[in-house]
Amino acid sequence: MPAAFNASTYTYVWKERLATAIDEIADAGFRGVELMAAPPHVELSGDTQPDAAAAREACRRAGVTVSSVAVGFDANLASPDGAMRAWSLRHYERAGRFAAQLGADFLVVHPGRRHPFKPAPYESARAWVIDGLRRIADAMHDEGVRPVFENSPSTILDTAEECVDVVRAIGADRVGICYDVANGMMVEDPGHGLRTVADLLQLVHVSDTTAADWRHGPIGTGEGDFAALAATVDDIGYAGPVVVETIHRSRPGPGLKADRLALQHAGWTAHTTASKP
Amino acid sequence: MNGSHPKASAGTTASPRAFTPSSYSYLWRSDLPSAFEEMASTGFEETEIMAALPHIDLWDRSAELAGEIRRASQRTGLRISGLNPPGLDINISSADASMREWSVEMYIAIGRLAAEVDARYLVVHPGRVPVLIRAPGDIAREWVIAALSQIARSLESTGLKVLFENTPTDLLDSGDECLDVVRHIGAGNLGLVYDVANGFMVEDPNDGLRAVAERLEVVHVSDTTRIRWRHDPVGTGEVDFRALAATVTDIGFDGDVVLETVHPGEISEGLDRDRTMLQAAGWNG
Numbered sequence: 001m002p003a004a005f006n007a008s009t010y011t012y013v014w015k016e017r018l019a020t021a022i023d024e025i026a027d028a029g030f031r032g033v034e035l036m037a038a039p040p041h042v043e044l045s046g047d048t049q050p051d052a053a054a055a056r057e058a059c060r061r062a063g064v065t066v067s068s069v070a071v072g073f074d075a076n077l078a079s080p081d082g083a084m085r086a087w088s089l090r091h092y093e094r095a096g097r098f099a100a101q102l103g104a105d106f107l108v109v110h111p112g113r114r115h116p117f118k119p120a121p122y123e124s125a126r127a128w129v130i131d132g133l134r135r136i137a138d139a140m141h142d143e144g145v146r147p148v149f150e151n152s153p154s155t156i157l158d159t160a161e162e163c164v165d166v167v168r169a170i171g172a173d174r175v176g177i178c179y180d181v182a183n184g185m186m187v188e189d190p191g192h193g194l195r196t197v198a199d200l201l202q203l204v205h206v207s208d209t210t211a212a213d214w215r216h217g218p219i220g221t222g223e224g225d226f227a228a229l230a231a232t233v234d235d236i237g238y239a240g241p242v243v244v245e246t247i248h249r250s251r252p253g254p255g256l257k258a259d260r261l262a263l264q265h266a267g268w269t270a271h272t273t274a275s276k277p
Numbered sequence: 278m279n280g281s282h283p284k285a286s287a288g289t290t291a292s293p294r295a296f297t298p299s300s301y302s303y304l305w306r307s308d309l310p311s312a313f314e315e316m317a318s319t320g321f322e323e324t325e326i327m328a329a330l331p332h333i334d335l336w337d338r339s340a341e342l343a344g345e346i347r348r349a350s351q352r353t354g355l356r357i358s359g360l361n362p363p364g365l366d367i368n369i370s371s372a373d374a375s376m377r378e379w380s381v382e383m384y385i386a387i388g389r390l391a392a393e394v395d396a397r398y399l400v401v402h403p404g405r406v407p408v409l410i411r412a413p414g415d416i417a418r419e420w421v422i423a424a425l426s427q428i429a430r431s432l433e434s435t436g437l438k439v440l441f442e443n444t445p446t447d448l449l450d451s452g453d454e455c456l457d458v459v460r461h462i463g464a465g466n467l468g469l470v471y472d473v474a475n476g477f478m479v480e481d482p483n484d485g486l487r488a489v490a491e492r493l494e495v496v497h498v499s500d501t502t503r504i505r506w507r508h509d510p511v512g513t514g515e516v517d518f519r520a521l522a523a524t525v526t527d528i529g530f531d532g533d534v535v536l537e538t539v540h541p542g543e544i545s546e547g548l549d550r551d552r553t554m555l556q557a558a559g560w561n562g
Contacts, residue, residue, distance in 0.1 A: 013410050038372060039412075045375035073407045074376045076366055080329070082336035084366040087379050115365045117508050117539045118304045120330070216409050247409055 002204070002238055002270040005260050006032035006067055008245040010216070011252040013038055018051075019058040024253035026062035029260055033064050034243045035102065037095045038072035044094040052101035059102075067241050068106040068148070068178075068203055069099035076112035077132035078125040078156045088112065089132055092147075093139045100143035106203055108178050109136060109147045111157040111166075125156050130169050137174040148178040148203050151193065153186035153214055160188065160196035167200050176202035180245070181229060182209040182216055190224075191232045198236040206263065207246045216247045218255055219262040230267035242270055293496070293530060296552050296562040297358050299537040301327040301508070302544040308332070310349040312544075317353035319545040325495075325535045326396075328360040328387045335386050343393040350394065358533055359398035359440070359495070360391040369424035370404035370417045370448055377424055380404070384428045392435035398494065399432065400442050400470055401425060403449040417448055422458060429464040440494050442470040443485065445478035445506055452476065452488030459492050472497035472537065477516055478506050483524040490528040497537040498555065508539045510547055511554040522559035534562050 007030040012021035018041040025033055035055060037044055042051045059065060075088040096107045111129045114120060136147050151163050160179065167175045177200040184190035186209065194201070206229075208222030209215040219226060233242075244263070248255035298321050303312035309332040316324050326333065326346070333342065350357060367380040388399040403421050411417070429439045443455050452471060459467050469492045476482035478501065486493070498521075500514030501507040511518060525534075534555070540547030555562070 010410060014412055038410075039374070040372070043374065045373065072371075072373060073405075074366075074368055074371050074373055079366050080331065081366055082334070083379075083383070086336075087376070091373075091375070113365070115329075115363060116506075118301060118327075118329070118363075120305060214408065 002233065002240060002242045002268070004031040004241050005263070005270045006030055006034055006241045006243045007256045008034040008036060008070070008243055009041065010036045010070070010245055011248045011255070013041055015252065018042070018055060021252070022055070022058040022062050022064065025256060026064045028253050028257035030244070030256070031064060032067040032241060033059065034068040034070060034245065035066050035104070036072070037069050037098055042098065044071070044091060044098060048094065048098040048101060052098055055102055066102040066104045068108055068243065069095055069102065069104050070108040071095045075110065077129045078112035078114060079128070080120040080124070085128060085132060089135055092136045096136065096140045096143055096145050096147070099145045105146060106148045106176070106178070107136070107140060107145050108150050108203070109133060110150050110152045111154055113154045114156045119155065122156070126166070129157060130166055133166065133175060134170050137170060141174070146176055146202070148176040150178040150180055150205070151183050152180070153183050158183070158187050160184065160193035164197055164200060172200055176200055178203035178205060180205035181224060182207040182214070185209055185211065185224060186214050191228055194229070194232050195236055198238070201236070201238055202240050204233065204238065204240065204242045205245045206242060207244070216245055218246045218248060219259040226263060226266035226268065230263070233268065242268065293525060293532065293534045293560065293562045295322060295533055296555065297321065297323045297325055297533045297535045298548045299325045299327055299361065299535055300332065301537055302540045302547070304329055304332060306544065309346065313349040313353045313355045315545045316548070317355040319549050321355065321548070323356045323358040323533070325359045325361055325537070326357055327363060328390070329363045329365070333387070333390070335383070335390070339386070343390055346394045357394050357396040358535070359396050359400060360387050361400035362387050364402045364405060364444060367402070368404035369401070370406065370421050372412045377420055381424050381427050385431045388428065388432040388437055388439070389435065392432070392437050396437070398438040398440045398468070400440050401428060402442050402444045403446055406446050406448045414448065418458070421449060422462060425458065425467070426462050426464065429462065429467050433464070433466055438466055438468050438494060440468045440470045442472055442497070443475050444472070445475050450475070450479045452480065452485030456489050456492060468492050468494040470495045470497055473516060473521055474499040474501040474506070474508055477501055477503070482516070483520055486521070486524050487528060490530070493528070493530055494532045495535055496525065496530065496532065497535045499536070499538045508537055510538045510540060511551040518555060518558040518560065522555070525560065534560065
């Protein structure tokens with residue numbers, strides 16, 4: 001059984017203050033938080049101690065923990081430009097230190113993106129991503145934060161097989177995998193994807209999408225077969241957190257609670273707070 | 278190029294100055310000097326350099342770049358009209374202040390390189406907007422204006438023009454919005470590039486061209502479909518180049534027409550075919 005339903009603060013960015021987001025996530029019955037380390041909630045380019053202290057205090061008050069940290073969309077480990085890869089590394093290292101300040105276990109790392117019209121050769125891009133991820137793992141080693149490589153529909157390393165290949169190239173003792181079912185749906189059967197990454201899986205992201213229009217929609221608003229995915233997650237013996245990473249146009253709190261209930265209705269089981277069914 | 282504003286009034290006989298190929302297609306296909314030789318031998322007099330890896334490597338090879346480009350230009354006779362950094366990474370509308378700062382530094386560095394190789398302009402894009410969660414449009418617009426102002430100010434002494442380009446990013450991507458940004462900043466070295474394929478994704482590009490006419494310095498041409506944004510060879514998509522030729526003539530545009538097409542096959546033949554197709558559609562150059 002998954003360890004817990006956690007919720008991402010993603011949907012609160014540019015909508016509510018981070019402390020409000022954490023309160024609402026706790027009220028919606030989640031035990032943990034994945035913190036999106038992006039402005040205006042978190043400024044990674046400055047001193048992150050004040051943001052971390054405020055987030056820790058909000059979590060203590062709400063009775064939740066931060067288990068993972070993700071970053072915004074600018075970073076690009078697959079860039080042909082060495083200056084951009086260097087910026088991306090600095091960005092991830094700052095996010096990793098921020099994760100450590102919060103006591104989080106995981107830092108979510110994306111491969112980046114390729115140019116839509118004139119992409120760099122695949123093998124070059126793969127080598128840049130592996131090099132970057134290795135450097136992030138090195139930097140995080142003493143922080144107690146584990147990088148988890150996430151499948152992202154970016155035309156580079158976006159299938160489960162490719163993610164496994166990247167992680168094994170670095171070492172499964174240093175990097176894990178975050179499997180995002182909506183991202184997976186854009187390129188493969190996410191049930192197959194989950195089975196493929198099972199041995200390395202440390203985080204699962206859930207949201208809904210259609211194959212035609214990539215989204216992180218509320219559970220049940222797209223084409224995701226969450227009953228089938230629940231059976232797969234049970235079958236592979238997954239015991240890590242399940243992060244609800246949905247975007248809600250209206251009030252996120254009730255929306256996240258509805259996502260959790262929809263997942264439970266579809267057969268997903270995880271430990272939740274007892275007082276908030 | 279007509280540097281005064283407004284541009285020639287409607288109904289004049291002004292016509293585009295020249296067809297200029299972008300070096301876009303040559304990225305990851307051949308080195309830049311070889312690309313220069315091929316474009317020159319295809320009968321072009323200038324090129325707009327796509328300032329991207331592996332051709333333009335400011336990280337590892339900044340010291341020797343300008344000299345290499347100047348030598349290739351002198352050997353082939355192909356002059357450089359402008360430099361155009363790609364939108365893959367640079368992002369002056371990022372919510373992250375350090376990304377905006379890095380992007381401005383990159384634009385200024387590429388602008389200085391452009392001045393060193395005697396180019397006339399630097400192209401600047403508004404950046405990229407996240408698909409799932411984005412900053413409010415008015416805040417992102419202020420970031421773009423601040424960055425563009427800084428780039429224009431930093432490059433003022435070089436004599437280079439800084440040209441803001443419409444890009445289908447859901448942020449400042451219509452002709453009206455681009456003109457509004459340039460007017461708002463008011464810098465004398467700021468102008469506009471109008472990309473017809475980019476415009477096609479968000480508006481009637483004829484309307485876009487008319488909207489930006491007073492500050493229009495360069496037109497980028499390539500073909501695309503509404504469903505899938507492309508920079509394909511002229512005549513392979515849904516863009517009506519005959520109607521656009523009439524519009525360009527009508528607004529009195531007398532700047533460069535840049536062939537910003539990506540050719541998967543033989544590049545020189547493809548660029549020559551683009552030029553022929555445009556001429557058949559009524560474009561002068």
